[in-house]
Amino acid sequence: EIVMTQSPATLSVSPGEAASLSCRASQSVTSNLAWYQQKPGQAPRLVIYDASTRATGIPARFSGSGSGTGFTLTIDSLQSEDFAVYYCQQYNTWPPGAFGGGTKVEIK
């Protein structure tokens, strides 16, 4: 079973600054990795898939990178609507794979 580990658990960032979130897999997931954004009381929303492809409607300030076991989600110039919890999820295995524990991006 592949375990996904996210860091940090909480990231305090001022509006307009950039945020960098990390996700590590216990073994290679190639580029089969997604990032989701979840706001309070809402379902997770797909932000990035295939490690670096933005989902439909996602602003260009969101970018993803990495492959194998290490991945990064970068949010440039954080806007108020970007403060949320972000989860990574690997889909290199079948049936569908595990999610990470999440990183909460909060206003500093």
Add this chain to the structure above:
Amino acid sequence: QLQLRESGPGLVKPSETLSLTCTVSGGSISTHTYYWGWIRQPPGRGPEWISSIYFSGSTYYNSSLKSRVTISVDTSKNQFSLNLSSVTAADTAMYFCTRHKTFSPFDPWGQGTLVIVSS
């Protein structure tokens, strides 16, 4: 635009069976290549995939829940359902239905329904 909506009791007693239904609108559940799945999220924790089904009836389960889970599909109603037996307080969570392909992310998701296990 595809939409999914979960329905079912919000309160279930310990040892009983949790039953939820997901109604799909804006698209057919019988579309080739798509799987229909259930994901849950306990309060304050990350999501956990539970089970998925193909319109033909092929089923897939999380090994940690397999002994208690049954997923089914009703193509005539464009719905799929989840049964989780012998529930305990540890099964208290938001339950989401979703769509995915093989080796692909979950997208979109339903709004979710909160299920509390309590006597």
